[in-house]
Amino acid sequence: MASFTLHVNGKTHQVDVDPSTPILWVLRDHLNLVGTKYGCGIAQCGACTIHVEGSAVRSCQLPVSAVSSQKITTIEGLSEQADHPVQKAWLEHDVPQCGYCQAGQIMSAASLLNNNPNPSDQEIEDTMSGNICRCGTYFRIKAAIKSASNSQEA
């Protein structure tokens, strides 16, 4: 056990956990932030995607000890009122089916647009291929990313 100071969604938290604990489980079990999902635990499905210093990372493979001084954003902190351009586009396109993968999809998409406000189809496909959707909502995800990209441009 060790004590860590975490900076999540603009707040500072103190947690006492095993240093090897992936940040995913610290968020879910200790900080009550369950929007970040568990899907595989081996960085294959993207359900656990969060932002560390603004970049998308898989939280299931990231030990708490590696991020304790960095700025973390989770789906809960992406916006105050579901009004991040990506969230708005998701609502507009009615993307979710079961919805389980969508927090991870949104975090990946938000980071993509942050780095590349006007991605090509190929760039969207390449970046988003790390996020599995068993319900098969890829087609809408792409459409939503495109409209979020246009809206950011405007």
Added chain:
Amino acid sequence: MTLIKTTYGRRSFLKVSALAGGGMVIGFSWLASCKPKVDDVAKMPDEWFEINGFLKIGDNGMITIMSPNPEIGQNVKTSMPMIIAEELDADWKDVIVEQAPLNTAVFTRQLAGGSQSIRQSWDGLRMAGAGARYMLVQAAAKTWNVPAEEITTAAGVLSHEASGQTAGYGEMAAAAVSIPVPEELELKEFKDFKIIRTSRKNVDAKNIVTGKPLFGLDYKKEGMLIAMTVHPPAFGMKLKSVEDTEARQMPGIKDVMVINTYEEGTPRRWCDVDSFPELVVVIGNSTWEVLQAKKALNIEWEPFEAYEYEVYGWSEENTSKHKVPSGLESTSDHLMRMKEAAGKTANVVRKDGDPEKAFKNADQIIESVYTAPFLAHNTLEPMNFFADVTDEKAELVGPIQTPEYMEKSVSDRIGLPLDKIDIQMTRQGGGFGRRLYGHFLVEAAVISQKVKAPVKLIYTREDDMSFGIYRPAYYVTYRAALDKDKNLIGFHVKSGGIPEAALFANRYPAGAVENYLAESWTQSSNISVGAWRAPSSNFIAGAEQSFLDEVAEAAGKDPIDFRLELFEKAMKNPVGERNDYDAERYAGVLKMVKEKSGWNSNSAGLHRGVAAYYCHNSYVANVLDIEMKGDKPVIKKVYCTVDCGIVVNPIAATNMMEGGTVDGIGHAMYSQMTFKDGVPQQNNFDKYRLIRHNEAPKEIEVHFVDSDVHPTGLGEPPLPPVMGALANALYKATGKRFYHQPFMYNGSEMPS
């Protein structure tokens, strides 16, 4: 005018109250779980009036509609309340939807399966809305002292034109509560629908995109412990011994125990499929601590002897024996066994005319074998359940498709009566059939009872994938006989599998061929199987639709024209009496896809495949276009045409069509579960391939048949046919037929 009887089946549905006492103020869990906007709070009424088990109306006109069925991503939580709101004549923006708990006194068939939620609830939901509207109209008539027939409703407002009086539903709700519902109610004409047939967005969408705690895995309760299980590494094995000294001493660990999910000698239900009833369980404070302790266990396993257990039939009156053979099975042996079995005599399921003679006299015989592997469900949310079991009661919360059945199984197992068991359904991170089988719910209850604490049971992805209730492995042989004029004079399907076969003997092309033979065979196995999105159809559609393409080619006919000729025959002069499809609707979607895809005109540079299929009461046809990029096939576009009767919610129905199309392509192309000495060879997404974003079709175009037929489901029908359309397009693109799923391993060769 459409009238409907309010006594329906065995109960009079609109009289039972879902909650104790009408007119009470109810706290909203969604308000607790979301950070509400100020105007959301301002919109809340001071008082709620319960009109019937399905809905309550607030004094300010807000309406809460209970969605009875489990939500697994098929969007019933939006579409079922839409049907109620339509007949109620509510304004959709005033509606809040809540997931109903399991309540067999109020709701019928709280089950997600077989794409039947909408089809089987259509009448009941309309009645609930119409009944509430009736009560409001009567209340207004009394209050205003005018004839009820003169009162009209629209968007949550009652009006009496002659006297100029109007009132919102909220103003009449208190008076409406005590109005009795008559034995018959008037329903709307379809042409007057204002909510049904319009696109309404997912009622949970905002909570989903903001990461609210909606799913079973997100559920928490004060004092809750985390439990995880360890099951045998191979089908055919059981527990021998556990050495847990080290695990017990690890930080955060509360207990290590062995449980028996289903006690020997007690009959199980159809949904109690469970290959590993004896499990080692680790219980602790947090997920990570339990995961570490799991690894520290030292467990010995041993092969089991063949055994059998009793299973209740559907009526639960009689039981039959389910036999589980011993042995450690491998995919290579399965393939050999299936090949051998396919050459032996099988059960004749249907025979028309004289197929033997037709094949003897044939000018040309086409024969092909198609196969497909076991598949795991891989709902993205792994199996999990919360249980808090005390001596007095059991509280269970989580994702389950069959709450009504599982409540009985839990009751049998933990010894509490049904009325002491409360099952709450969370939103479910996918179902696809996996959550029909609720052993994990029973496990959670048994663990909680033993540790005397609230417990959330969590499966890791590896636990989930290797404790599967898989789609069976299939093998089908098709033969077709053509006469010298290339007419199809005989058709033979011999379908088998481990441990089940996929066959719909009375469906197309049965009824369209004079001489027809359908047979089946099976081979036993101790690998557990169950329903997987579009059971049987998820294989047989692709195989049959590919084979028909081969036959059309041999007959020198266009694949669509060839199929349409057969439908023509089935319509005008059907063979046999038990044909289980409507040839006209079937042909309808095929003609529509021909037109929408520009089949004859629009194909420059494209390799096109077609398929049409009927299952779960809905009809779907596809044209799929492939473009080759070097030696890599790229799916440019899929056209889908659908006849599912009335389309309740077009935007959601389109979403289901798109998703099912992607899912069908993905599984035909990439997915398989193989075994070596009983051990599942794929246990996470590094080895088990699911389709990814860059492999999905670039475009999907969906068209619905305009119809006044009662609505049917869309959870399953989109998936099966596209597998055939894909195989047929791949043939055009590569010159090779794809007989063996998954296609990505060169599906033209039988795997070894």
